[in-house]
Amino acid sequence: MVFKNTASLNRRNLLRAGAAAGVSSLAMPEVSWAQSEKTVKIGNIDPRTGTYAALGGNQIRGATMAVDEINKKGGILGRPVQLLVEDSQGLPGPAVSKAQKLVNQDKVNFLMGSVSSAVSGSLSQFANQHDLVFVDSGGHADAITGKKCTWNTFRTCSTTWMLTAGDFEPLFKKFGKKWFFITPDYAFGHALYTDYVAQLTKAGGTALGNALAPLGTTDFSSYLIQARAAKPDVLICLQAGDDLVNLLKQTVQFGMNTQMTVAGAMQEMEVLEALPPAALLGWWTFEWYWNQPNVPHVADFVKAYKSRYNNKVPTARSWFGYATAHALALAANQAKSLDALKVVRALEGLELPPEVALQPGKCYYRAQDHQMIANMFPGYVPKDASYPNLFDVSQTIPGGDIAKSPEEAGCKMAYPS
Amino acid sequence: MESLLLYSVFNGLVVGIFYALMALGLSLILGLNGVINFAHGTFMALGGYIAFTIEPYVGFWGSLIVAPLLTVILGLAVERVLIRPLYGRDPLFSLLLTFGLAMIMEDLIRTIWGAVGRPFVLPGYLNAPLSNTFFFLTGYRVVLILITIVVTGALFAVLRYSRIGIRIRAGNADLETISAMGVNIFFLRAANFGIGIFLAGVAGILAAGQLGLSPSIGSSLIMPSFVAIIVGGVGSLVGSVLGGLIIGIASGITAAFFPVAQEVVIYVIMAIVLVIRPRGLLGQEGLFE
């Protein structure tokens, strides 16, 4: 069902709405849109409260900074850009309510944001029903740019597959082939687990077991005892956020870090910050890291960010927000239009300029599945790590080398006629 | 397999201790003050955060004493200003008020200490496992159990032997008579509320060391505490402790063998108790409530 929302701003929809008005006696007169066209509005839905508040906060900071830069450089189509931030609480229900508000009341031109995959999925579905461009900045589930891909949804952060492929090889080669998994019991966790196991089996390793822990688990000891009994070479922890903090702390409490290698897929600055020194350990993948000494523009960006935000370094989340907002502006300016389909066409294949990409090599939204192809940063937490030096990147792996092809990802894109 | 069972019982015991401490405080406040203190969980979180803040200055053991007392001061202020006007009114109102209070306090905690979880650093000697076979017996877990035994024991001693304790118990049974005997029931209620909050504060610090701190840690522990009260028996303080330990252990065992049901199991236990023994394990039989 695609409802032609009369409130949408772009011309194509307006024409459609005009045509639909003849059919539907309930179509409302839309008189006020012309006045509100002066600014270009980007609706940013991110969690400011709830479990993901820290991650969401940094995405918002990145996006805010990007919008200021865009406005300094002349905005979008010569018009000023406004970022409207709404709190999703990390829950799909409030997120869609906020989307309804942004679209119907504030009449935003684009939607961006999201940390949790659940929210990304519901916003993608919502945006699709309203013919609106949505860029998922931080929700990782494969399906967003895979089986459930839509013509109007893009994604800046990587896929779960890329997160696992980023550090699979170094781990497997360095530490051994018997692995045990502790997996958060929801879509994101299941996906990471499946992806790791696929690579592990292919390489000739064994998954000794998988303990499913519900989201929000605070006490992981029952899972740790299972892991300990299995005597693996590598203990893979797939939790995120506060859950990972608790898991790592308890891993150290039980002395298990001395018996096996603790590792995982995604790791974030926000999580490492919350860890007591004793639990700072493990092999992980970052999706972006502030310390890239030889890459141009990165130091400038970090400096600007730090002076703006209380001397905190930007995190991968900051970069997601930053890159997403810039990408929307670049695409709209390139398309010379705010029309959803035209912006989508411009985003497809759009390569981020170095001052936005802030990493080596090519960063672009792949045209076939709308997935950003950027680098992965596998590495480890060094001994005696302290903020902001909480991670050592061992290598940068170009996303193009490890990402599934659009066909493998299962994306079949259908565009509106 | 045996060690898994042993372990999961022990693990459940540790979780049950938090439920029991929370349920004990809730139960005290429920009995004498007639208030379902929905903000009990956030008071607990507050205790943990205060300990986190003062720990660098007074050390772990110092914070264990100072932080609950600071929490109690705030609790007494809340009791005086917000809850006292509601005594004698429909319990709906105090429930709603503490519900709103819990939202405000959680938000304030997030504003003050940040949305990111905070590490609560324990002294190194508490972190190590005591023995290699029983690796789950970390020093901290043992200390946690000992502290709980001491605190609970002290509480029951106070209730049994001290003047205020005897009055609290009497007031719990019959507030009118106590009041007619010339006891200042406003003071008694405030003192009782303070004791309840003290227990929450202690639980908060212990939980901070075991589980870490996050703004929403309180709300995840308060629901099982309600169940503990219903299972243990309304009006029975020993019942609340027993209820907390039972559901803690039940959820610990379920977590090891059938993890999908580890939360649901405590509610199932509650439903069973309600059907076959509505007054709870140690509850008083009342004809009409």
Next chain:
Amino acid sequence: MSTSIDAKLALNRKSGGRVVAAMVIWVVLLFVPFWLPMIGGYTDLATRALIYAIAASGLNLLLGYTGGLSFGHAAYFGLGAYGAGLCLIHIAPSVPLAILGGTVLGGIAGILVGPMAMKRKGIYFAMITIAFGQMFYFIAVRWNSLTGGEDGLTGFSRVPLHIGGEAIKLGPERFYYLVLVLFALVMAIIWQILRSPLGHSFVAVRENTTRLRFLGVAVDKQIWVAFAISTFIVALAGTLNALLTGFASPDNLGWQLSGSFVVICVLGGMRSFWGPFLGAVIFIVAQDYLSSVTQNWMSFIGLIFVLAVLFFPQGLLGFIKGRGR
């Protein structure tokens, strides 16, 4: 005798005023899609307010009229939402069927939980209803294969209504009118119950269970019936919410939502027919506005709770009526 006649006349005048007020409310509601966008609102917001008004009115039948303090009614709201979604996904793509299926699922759960919750009264009843609500919450979170777990249930939408061979798409405005019709239906049902012996007995339960019990009335049965009816209505609201947002998620069953329903009733006036409606409008608009303008919106919503309890225990309508007296 003359005082009695005067009193009756006054009563008639009062009810005359009420009829006019009700007419005004219905007319205003009827034209929401026309005037709301003009003042900067959007139709979906009004739909959400109506859905909450349905839920709160249903809860208030138990809370305000029967005196049963349930703090777990979001469970039935959520069950309604999941029921609707599952019907659309697994049974048939039909909106009326989804509404019916979800309502029945939530209502049956209410019928089953009621007798267990009623083993205890008053404040303990409240605690038990909270706990049962949490039970359904965790079932929804953990039964991944059926409910989608933490991510919620997605993959359904408001399929067009088929009436007389014609497919009618349910855009925001049409869906608003569908919800409005159901809101009117619910208000009519509640109105009818309140003026019937059943409703009179509910109020009597609230006022004095001892008296009623010694009139030979099985009080528990009356509370059970009130509980069940309220859960059916709340579940209906849940189905509509699922259709509004396009999915069902665990927070539809959470205790935060249960508390919101109660505060909506208190805010508007628990003893007033239109109280829950008024409370819902205020609450939804305030929440929508506050959560956009401040990161600390939770504090403000909490403050609404505190202020409502301390200063408007009779609710806004009760407050207005009290001053008029």
Next chain:
Amino acid sequence: MSFLKLDNVGRRFGALQALKDISISVEQGELRAVIGPNGAGKTTLFNLISGFFPPTEGSISFAGQPITAVSPNALVRRGIIRTFQITQVFLSLTVYENLRVAVETAMGLQLRPWISRATRAQVEAKVEELADIIRITPKLDRIVGEMSHGDQRVVEVGIALSRHPKLLLLDEPTAGMGDQETHHMTDLIRRLNKEQGITILFVEHDMAIVFGIADKITVLDNGTMLAEGTAAEISANPRVQSAYLGNALEETAV
């Protein structure tokens, strides 16, 4: 065959023996007063007869049927209705609404979400009839909680009447009332007994009322039965005089 019969009834609460060895028989149509000092066990006696809790010893029968340990609900259906020492009415409702819900539940309508016009008329007629009996028609629109204590007790009697009681138990019907209200209530009790033919058992402290209207009087003291008989017999009973009446007369004198 007596209408209400208690045989060696006793009730114990833990160690406390509240009532012991009570044997009472009340005839149909009788107006019986129960008197005794505070703590004599009068309310406990009412609680036993109305099924609030069962006796621990002895048996009770009503209209030829044993009713020991029968639930209050079932007793109400058999025609035993009571009022309470603390007035039990629906406080925030009007007199009319109080009587209406009583009539509706008496007609077994409490689960009906709608009723026919004829039934509604029937309910209204009964409410008016009740109001007429208890003489409260002019105050039908008043909120009961805002009325005087005496009026509230009258309403409570009206509610009890809705169930067509065969045996009416009134627990201190005139307690705390002024002269006018007391007069109104005693008049009501007498009319109910004589005109409606309802057997009435009432607890009363005011000896003037007791001796004025009761057919027979039962005297309780300290959980046991002290005496039973007509007003003349009781006032002549030396045990009653020494144990109770003397005190009571002194009290009234003060």
